[in-house]
Amino acid sequence: MMKTCTTIVILLAALGCSRFGRAQTVDSPYEIGVWRGFRTAAVSFTFDDGTANQFSKAVPLFNEFGFNLTLFTVTRSIEYGLPNWDVLQNTAAQGHEIAAHTLTHTSFAGMSDSLQTLELRDCQSDIDSHISGQKCVTMAYAFCVTGNKSLCAQYYIAARICSGVIEPRTPRDFMAISSIICGTEGSVKTADHFISRFTSTVKSGGWCVLLLHGVDDDGGWSPVPSSTLRETLEYLHANPNDYWIETFGNVARYIKERDAASVAEIAATDTDITVRVTDGLDDAIYNYPVTLRRPLPDGWASATVEQNGQPVAVQVAEGDSVSFIMFDALPDAGDVILTKNGSAGVRTDDQAITASVLRQNYPNPFNPVTTIPFELTKAGWVRLTVFDLRGREVTTLLNEELASGRHSITFTAETVASGVYVCTLQGEGVLQQRKMVLLR
């Protein structure tokens, strides 16, 4: 009996199962962005207790930059003030998140499970009954004190504390997501403080959650000057490829969808590709798109994309050696169709080939199939060979006469061990090598 259990545990670990369901499986050559739009880091601004200038100053400022924030709302405390539901509904309609901050703003320390249930459940139902167009799925503990996390998980997909650290790309505990206290009482007071936290987040590729209360002189705890907030948002706005700014709830949705997503290419012709994106999660809650990309198929200049018959914005992004098509897809919301849009040969921005060159293979690392692109300035005999690091030939992929232009060849490393390999292109006036990593 013991033995059977052990075997099962090992099997689950090997399959990468998590307690949130299935693990990510993505068909080559697709990739899912760690963050939306393949940005490097995620940042969420969360405001607690509904102080006056959050509505009169912070929300308009965030609107000006096109960023969404989260308002953690206490729903039945006389001390903290009852919510102005009209203002909150208006704020929600602009894309901001109205989330829970308990019924009465009482610490969960020592509180019975039945009272915690009341605080968690009724705060959520208060918000859901007053705010339309979104669902209340996240909460912030009063005074950052956690209670019974499994109770909390019955109502919420993520809950916020304030342990002052930057979360990794997948948090260890969604019922205790860290945030960093801002303002006069916190460690982040100036725009420089904000920016240093942001640059750390880019280095780790993680998620920075900021906790704010008062803005200027509205009487809220640990106030932040609105001028500091403006400087901070200007910095983020100026670095759009690094930072994804989104509500606490939407980042939590994205992470769980990303980590559970399955991306499968289910049909392909020369001009159309069908991709299926599923996540097995509850679609009533997990309704946020994830970003996918893949190299432009051979001969395609760009693509149009639609999901379930609706057009989807598509971006052609130039990587180091390959062009990607990047688009959002909503898991479980119908097949995604990529359609060829123009031929590579008639691409207006296509640059003339000025040198014969061996490009980096993609994907890299790969398992077991990868594509090796190269360009030739003139026609001639070409040899493309793969060696191991000790110089032993693994395979010859090409040994023939080719026309000038762009070429690519697929390498399938079915019977080859994991490791670093060297691809060598030899031809008239060209001898180039690139390293490739096979990771099984």
Ligand SMILES: [Zn+2]
């Ligand atoms: Zn509070």
